[in-house]
Amino acid sequence: xxRVSGQGDRxxxxxxxxxxxxxxxxxxxxxxxxxxxxxxxxxxxxxWVVGADVAYDSGVAVAxxxxxxxxxxxPVWWRALRRPISAPYQPGLFFLREAPCLxxxxxxxxxxxxxxxxxxxxxxxxxxxxxxxxxxALFKKPFLGCAGALLCGQVSPxxxxxxxxVPVTHEGKVVGALVRTRDRAKPVAVSVGxxxxxxxxxxxxxxTSRYRLPEPLRLADQLASAVLAGALPGASLxxxxxxxxxxxxxxxx
DNA sequence: GCGACAG
DNA sequence: ATCTTGTCGC
Numbered sequence: 330x331x332r333v334s335g336q337g338d339r340x341x342x343x344x345x346x347x348x349x350x351x352x353x354x355x356x357x358x359x360x361x362x363x364x365x366x367x368x369x370x371x372x373x374x375x376x377w378v379v380g381a382d383v384a385y386d387s388g389v390a391v392a393x394x395x396x397x398x399x400x401x402x403x404p405v406w407w408r409a410l411r412r413p414i415s416a417p418y419q420p421g422l423f424f425l426r427e428a429p430c431l432x433x434x435x436x437x438x439x440x441x442x443x444x445x446x447x448x449x450x451x452x453x454x455x456x457x458x459x460x461x462x463x464x465x466a467l468f469k470k471p472f473l474g475c476a477g478a479l480l481c482g483q484v485s486p487x488x489x490x491x492x493x494x495v496p497v498t499h500e501g502k503v504v505g506a507l508v509r510t511r512d513r514a515k516p517v518a519v520s521v522g523x524x525x526x527x528x529x530x531x532x533x534x535x536x537t538s539r540y541r542l543p544e545p546l547r548l549a550d551q552l553a554s555a556v557l558a559g560a561l562p563g564a565s566l567x568x569x570x571x572x573x574x575x576x577x578x579x580x581x582x
Numbered sequence: 583g584c585g586a587c588a589g
Numbered sequence: 590a591t592c593t594t595g596t597c598g599c
Contacts, residue, residue, distance in 0.1 A: 383589080385590055418590070420587035427589075449588045459588070476588045513599065518588080 349415070349429060355422050359458035362466050366452075371471055371525040376400050377443040378537055380545025381464075383430045384553035390414045391563055392430035393553035396440060397537055397545040404548055409556040409563035410434045420480060421455055424463040431464055444525065444533060445472040446545050451522035451530075453497050453505030455481050461522025472522035473530035475546055479507070479518050489513050491538075494531055506531050510538035517541065 350358035381394045389411060396406040410433055416425040427449065435445070451461030451474035459480075465472030482499035484507045491512050497505040497520070505520030508531055519534050521527050537543040542550070556563035 383590090385589085418589060420589090423588055454588080474588080478588065480586095480588050 349425065352416065352419070352422060352425060355425055356456060359424070359463065360456055362463060363456065363458045365466055366457075366462055366522075367524050368521060368526060369524060371444065371529050374399070374529070374533070375442040375444050375471075377405075377440045378446055378533060378543075378545050379435070379438060379440075379443045380446045380543065380547075380549040381431050381435060382448045382546060382549040382553055383427050384550070384557045385414060386557050388414055389557070390430045391553045391557040392434045393549045393556065394431075394434045394438065395545050395548040395552065396438060396443070397548075399536065404544070406439050407548065407552055408434060408437065409552055409561070411556070411563045423449055424458075424460040427460055428463050428467070432467065435464070435468060443470070445470055445522070446533070446537075446543060447472065447474055447522070448476065448542075448546050448550065450474045450476050450480055450518065451505070451520035453480065453482055453499065453518055453520035457504065459520065459522065461520065463522075465523025469523075471524035473525060473533065474505075474518075474520050474522050475534055475543060476518040476520075477515070477542075487516055492535060494519075496527075503527065508534055510535065510543070511541050514541045 376399055378397045383390050383392045391411050393409040395404050398405045415429045418426050447461050450459030459474050461472045461474030482497040484497050485495050487495045491509050494506045494508040496503045507516045508519050509516045519530050521530050534543050555561045
């Protein structure tokens with residue numbers, strides 16, 4: 330598929346939009362990428378779950394990543410990165426806005442074996458190419474998507490108790506799951522992005538959830554917002570140096 | 583054809 | 590996403 334500048338299948342480096350498709354060719358680019366997705370089961374659940382999210386404000390984006398230790402049950406590393414917004418939000422093309430911000434950050438993780446979690450959909454997407462699929466495929470890492478609302482698909486009634494879930498069906502296929510992460514709270518939409526199975530994705534979301542959103546994502550959400558608001562220091566991509574971010578609210582023990 | 587539509 | 594503190598309910 331044609332790109333602004335061909336760079337193989339590796340995550341684009343540096344300033345955008347180099348390596349990313351233009352909005353007009355994004356659908357074709359994404360559909361091509363879908364053909365390269367793997368749904369192989371995760372042989373071993375990694376010890377670390379990386380939650381990543383982005384907060385925006387008039388031209389500026391702050392991406393944040395949090396490494397959650399499944400064994401200990403708390404965050405062990407976090408970082409935020411500031412950079413310019415590269416694309417407007419468009420349902421279905423969310424990855425064009427979010428992925429460029431996430432990649433530079435994910436390349437600096439302190440752990441080798443991890444599963445990624447993004448605030449958005451994976452396969453539960455009109456073309457089966459949600460943010461989690463795009464990031465997972467580019468990184469060749471297991472990724473799942475966890476969103477607050479469905480973008481497509483149908484579901485049956487879901488029990489009110491935490492831990493229950495029902496499949497999300499789209500065009501005759503199971504593309505995700507609606508998961509109750511907290512009693513009586515609005516369910517979350519979980520779907521596979523790359524290199525893991527839906528039951529494993531659901532298991533990971535439930536294993537890291539205390540409130541409605543899984544902790545790795547909820548904390549990344551808060552960190553990104555705090556840095557955006559200026560309450561905490563973040564690093565600028567333009568500065569070429571990524572700095573450590575000070576502990577934030579609800580920090581680690 | 584029209585509207586809805588992750589964040 | 591974002592404008593916005595406390596408040597009510599489970």
